[in-house]
Amino acid sequence: MTRTTLICSTLKGLLLASSILGSAGLAHAEDVTLTIESWRNDDLAIWQEKLIPAFEAKNPGIKVVFAPTAPTEYNAALNAKLDAGSAGDLVTCRPFDASLELYNKKHLADLSGLAGMENFSPVARAAWTTDDGAATFCVPMASVIHGFIYNMEAFEKLGIAIPATEADFFAALDKIKADGTYIPLAMGTKDLWEAATMGYQNIGPTYWKGEEGRAALIKGEQKLTDAGWVEPYKVLAKWKDYLGDGFEAQTYPDSQNLFTLGRAAIYPAGSWEIGLFNTQAEFKMGAFPPPVKTAGDSCYISDHNDIGVGLNAKSAHPEEAKALLSWIASPEFADIYANSLPGFFSLNSTPVKMADPLAQEFVSWREKCKPTIRSTYQILSRGTPNLENETWVESANVINGTDTPDVAAEKLQKGLDSWYKPAK
């Protein structure tokens, strides 16, 4: 008997202890931790030091973890994690089809009714909206603008004015080449995408007239073999003579370093470079938009919706996640984000004043030039062969001289024709 009582009291004691421990842990368990999946390794510090503290201060009880993966592995890793149900609560969205596919597979929740979504124009939302415009599934976060960043000291020394037309541009390149101090253009073809993104998609909109050409291509009214689409390749082919020695094996970091070390004069750029270049380059930099063909033509820029944030449909904490998304849609976030990351321009309708002069220069083009997005991203990269990947390969081929502009365009159109039937 005594033994039973002893056991009983021990058990009671244990239960008591565990309940106390349990309640002590309860206050802690109320904290919900949200994980953000992203490919933006470079943003880790900004999230940890600025964005997350700002959000957590206003939303006690929600903890946020920013968990980036390598950019080239992000899509594959994210797809695998979503399929396995182990992905984070919030998912950084690639623009267009990659995310649309995730929405169609019900991995991303519909956010059309989210508080804060009204802060974005339909164009800003286009990258993360279904084809019929019925549902928006990611909060637009940032866009990047293409153009050219140049070494101001080099331009001053050689007495070059900012080139406004294609002819001016090549005249400037000739002058830099003749002088010999600087490599005229810092770009390589080793990584392929540089040629396509910084080359073709940068100067292209001027020739295919931005949205007009892009829409016509999707409708099937234009072909990649039309003059407007081949001409940028013809211009790119001419770039070859102005690139550095051995540009065929020059990688993207090589190009960045050549420019920031002051060895090259002009860098075909995306605005995302601004942050890095500001910290690395020791000379003054300026920027100019893609030169127009003849003086007086209207200019076009690639203002590409690049980053959005969506809600994992299987998230265990959808309400908390929506609170975070609404905050991401707020002007407050836009201000912190755009100014911590000069070069990633907010898509929020409330204009953000940029403190960085280079970033301000890029964003000012929005007022005088017609913006468009990269031609291969919407709808046209849904099939096999993938038009975006093919464009990488062919753009590099054109610059390397492996293919002529016409052959490259023909190959691309043939690949597109093999699966894409425009809606009649």
Place this chain on the structure above:
Amino acid sequence: MSSATFSEDGMTAPRRGTRWHILVFLAPAFIVYSAVMILPLIETLRLSLYNTVDGQPAFVGLANFQVLFGNERWAADFWRALKNNFVFFAIHMLIQNPLGIALAAMLSIPKLRLATFYRTAIFLPTILSFVIVGFIWKLILSPIWGITPFFMDLVGLKWMFGPWLGKPGSALITVSLISVWQNVGIPMMLIYAALLNIPDEVIEAAECDGITGWSQFWKIKLPLVLPAIGMVSILTFVGNFNAFDLIYTVQGALAGPDGSTDILGTLLYRTFFGFQLQLGDRSMGATIATVMFLIILAGVSLYLFGIQRRVRRYQF
């Protein structure tokens, strides 16, 4: 003798029960191997017969293979990858393995000093990670910061230097040679071990018969290490047709320029996992994986039944 009588007594003892311990001892290896090797393999083979039809996974028979070989685009990609893979393999067979044999033969010269140092130095790259090897060589060969143009300039050969990794004509050869540099330690070690196994009596007998130097190597040593060379060849074959990592780290998933370094491994990766805007296609990926499996299976079978049985082995 006493033990013999003892065992004769044992013959009459009652029959032993089921020997469970054999199963128990085999089980861990069998279970682990099945779970991580056999099941995924079977699953891959099964997946290659399925595809998504109207959003539902459905059995499609050999339709995936029909697409791979029949569709102009797919077939072009596949045959290009296979051709590149054969070039990759040929360079290994023609350079890595003869080099490995030569190095092993030199190392086994008894009078060679610092043999241990050479052996370690040559074997060292083998234990480096592919990522490191790829990165180092990309830097060494870089036309901008690399040391290659500088050193070639010192000996007056600068004119021969080119951006080898960036030219469609030379990229595959360059990557293959990097792989040879990394892996030459393996054939060297295996053949070195085989050479050390040759008994001194055989060598002495050869010397008595007046066979020394080169003819000794060709007539005595090489035939005796042929089984090891056969094994090295088959390891090279399997390794090369499974290769992916070095190409991926040096040339990226698109295996540029112009797809000139695309081998089956990178094609499989792009197809299965997707790349940039291209979404992964598991069924076609599994189809390519199955074809790779069949190619390797065919190669290994050819070796096992066609060559290994004919190689004469010597017992010492």
